[in-house]
Amino acid sequence: MSTTVSDPAGEGATHPRVQWRLRWESQLTLADHTELSDFFRNTYGPTGAFNTKSFEGARSWAGARPELRAIAYDDRGVAAHIGALRRFIKVGKTDLLVAELGLYGVRPDLEGLGISHSIRVMYPALRELDVPFGFGSVRPELQKHITRLLGRQGLGNILIGVRVKSTHPDVYLNLPPTRVDEDVLVLVLPIARPMGEWPNGTMIDRNGPEL
Numbered sequence: 001m002s003t004t005v006s007d008p009a010g011e012g013a014t015h016p017r018v019q020w021r022l023r024w025e026s027q028l029t030l031a032d033h034t035e036l037s038d039f040f041r042n043t044y045g046p047t048g049a050f051n052t053k054s055f056e057g058a059r060s061w062a063g064a065r066p067e068l069r070a071i072a073y074d075d076r077g078v079a080a081h082i083g084a085l086r087r088f089i090k091v092g093k094t095d096l097l098v099a100e101l102g103l104y105g106v107r108p109d110l111e112g113l114g115i116s117h118s119i120r121v122m123y124p125a126l127r128e129l130d131v132p133f134g135f136g137s138v139r140p141e142l143q144k145h146i147t148r149l150l151g152r153q154g155l156g157n158i159l160i161g162v163r164v165k166s167t168h169p170d171v172y173l174n175l176p177p178t179r180v181d182e183d184v185l186v187l188v189l190p191i192a193r194p195m196g197e198w199p200n201g202t203m204i205d206r207n208g209p210e211l
Helices: 030-047 049-055 115-128 140-149
Strands: 002-006 019-024 068-074 077-091 094-106 133-138 157-159 163-167 178-181 185-190 203-205
Touching: 019 115, 030 049, 030 077, 030 094, 068 115, 077 115
Parallel strands: 094 133, 163 203
Antiparallel strands: 002 019, 019 068, 068 077, 077 094, 077 203, 133 185, 157 185, 163 178
16 A cells, blocks of 8 residues: 545645655555654654654654555645554453554654644545554643544544553663553554444453554
8 A cells, every 4th residue: 555645624724734644564665764763853843852763763663653644745845644553452351453653753844834734644545444443642732633633533532540561662671571561541543343332341451562
């Protein structure tokens, strides 16, 4: 899949028009990874230098590596990005196939211009992946943003009070191999199954590193 999709915001949008491209990971060139690495360092840099360390060199992922990316381009290069990875997680005692969403970012000069709304281009791609749900975890500070982006359109649901267990992307001799996030918000997107079929459980085990 290497598909170019017009910005779904259409005429009258408050942000510059961009072109979204859906790219499988194996389709990315070294130049693509280098450009994305620069994008993530510039995007995540304001949140702290530690958050940019994963993107040194030409590395364009932080933990788990995505299999599908939605990348927005404008005349300055990469404008926005979100990645997806199919995986089995455990919700309570139930194994569940999901498409995890992560590596979300908007170029700093475009923040506040509404470009994040066009990231909904990923939603039709998730249908093509034939997964029952999309899944992600976000910081509590992003609750209003995510609600505005997906919740008001009925595309996603935010679960509060759910812990998420993940492995570290590397082995550290001074840390346990797993960590549990107590204060994250869980985002669930009903894709092929309704929200009522999401399993009960207050603990989600990724069985791997965060995307």
